[in-house]
Amino acid sequence: MVHDHDDAMPEAGKDTPDQEKKIHAKYVLELLHEVRKLLKSMPNVVHVNTDIAQEITVCGDLHGSLDDLFVILHKNGLPSPDNPYIFNGDFVDRGNYSVEIACVLFVCMLLHPYEIIVNRGNHEDHVMNLRYGFIKEVMQKYKGHASKVIRLFQDIFSWLPLATVINKKVLVCHGGISSGTDMAILRDINRHNFESVLQPPLFYSSADELDVREWKQILDILWSDPCAKPGCFPNTYRGGGSYFGPDITKTILERHKFDLLIRSHQCKPDGYEYTHDGKVLTIFSASNYYEVGSNKGAYAKLSSKNKVRIVQFVANKKQGRKLTIKQRVKIVEESAISSLKSKIYGNKSTLMAEFIKGILRLTDWCNIMQSTLQIDLPWRSICPKVATITKDGLVEYNSIFEDLKMRNKISGEDIENHEQSSMAETVYRNKENLETIFRAMDKDNSGQICMSEFEEACQILCRHTGSLLSREHIVGMARNMDKNKDGYIDFAEFLEAFCIVDKFGKELIARRESVDNVSDEPESKVRRLSQGDLRSHLGSYTIT
The missing domain is CATH 1.10.238.10 (EF-hand)
Structure with a gap:
């Protein structure tokens, strides 16, 4: 693909050793143009089987972690007719090598278009990329070429398939389902209309221009999470998609004659987790997501009889010994407390205005922290880790800000x-x-x-x-x-x-949220600002 252009190398990208290591903008653009052609020919829901390969590998979130991708390809082999893959979205944002991961996956797609499927995740979205690092990464790496590269990625993300069905029995999608999930509607949607799943309903002037039902189908597929509670209700934490209970899983799988839902979207300590009586499998492939040793990565291998085998791994060059569960928990806890302290101090003025209203009992302190920070945490347990409690059980609220x-x-x-x-x-x-x-x-x-x-x-x-x-x-x-x-x-x-x-x-570094069963920060804030406020306040500043 690149050999015809060795004599036409632009000057951009030759300045520093770090820049020389990146893939040249000229070839990134060529690659993106070619993969877009391929993606346009693919359906919204891709159907694959294991008749030839006997096994297919499903990988979860990578989030710019190139080391994890290399570990997977080293342990499991490169994509080929005998070794097909499904990458289940969220390969960009947060990490430093999203561009390189995208290029590796796209090259593999061009070489083996029937042996590697890349589903769309909620982070393959321009508005998410504005906030969570991918746009910034492209700008830093490609400077003068950044606008072209960003526009192509934006277009390509909207052409990624929404889901994959294996052997007619296993549904693979990034987020999950809802009570309204309908595979027939998903198959017929013009997915390219949704360059950002966060934007559409507020960026179209009439219902004729956009079927909100179609938008809701995509939003649920990309953003939803399973929960233990029966029923289906809005995913208020993320601000998009739904929480779906075991009854919803049973109903939707039976309606479409599926046996299993494989999804990603959430970090799990072991890299995977079964829920809903084994009918939902979460796969997360970015190890050390919060901190070194915080979690394993995993991928799933599905046989021709739809039997699942889980492979776990940790991509880590620095850690010489295996951490115990207690050590892993301690690492995550210390990181979470450090992040929480930075959030608390960032709200110092507001908190102090509340604190001066009276002597603080522990209950009052917890209520103030909850209402001010709008973070649902076990504040009673957290209090001794961030503040001083007297023998009388009162909170010395000023102690929160000491030494910061x-x-x-x-x-x-x-x-x-x-x-x-x-x-x-x-x-x-x-x-x-x-x-x-x-x-x-x-x-x-x-x-x-x-x-x-x-x-x-x-x-x-x-x-x-x-x-x-x-x-x-x-x-x-x-x-x-x-x-x-x-x-x-x-x-x-x-x-x-x-x-x-x-x-x-x-x-103090505000790190990724280390909250159980949550992989992303409270993205409801992204939706509120990105949809309503950007549209109403920015006026002529259109996100392109």
């Missing part, structure tokens, strides 16, 4: 001034929402926005969150960030400017 400071990483100075601290808290607390707005405004993917766009982004944020930032403070903050005084701000630098450090000066 907000720091400006550009100047290297701690932020002591109350007004500056309040402003920094607002930015720190909402930097993911700000990044979504910034990237939507950054039409040329340059990584920079002008002063007026910066002001407008901050005003959108204030309206969305109810934060109070005066125009004077916003302008002052913008001018301080404009280091070369050219009227433009590098918003990646701006978003990373403020951090929280402990008494040793060590930065």
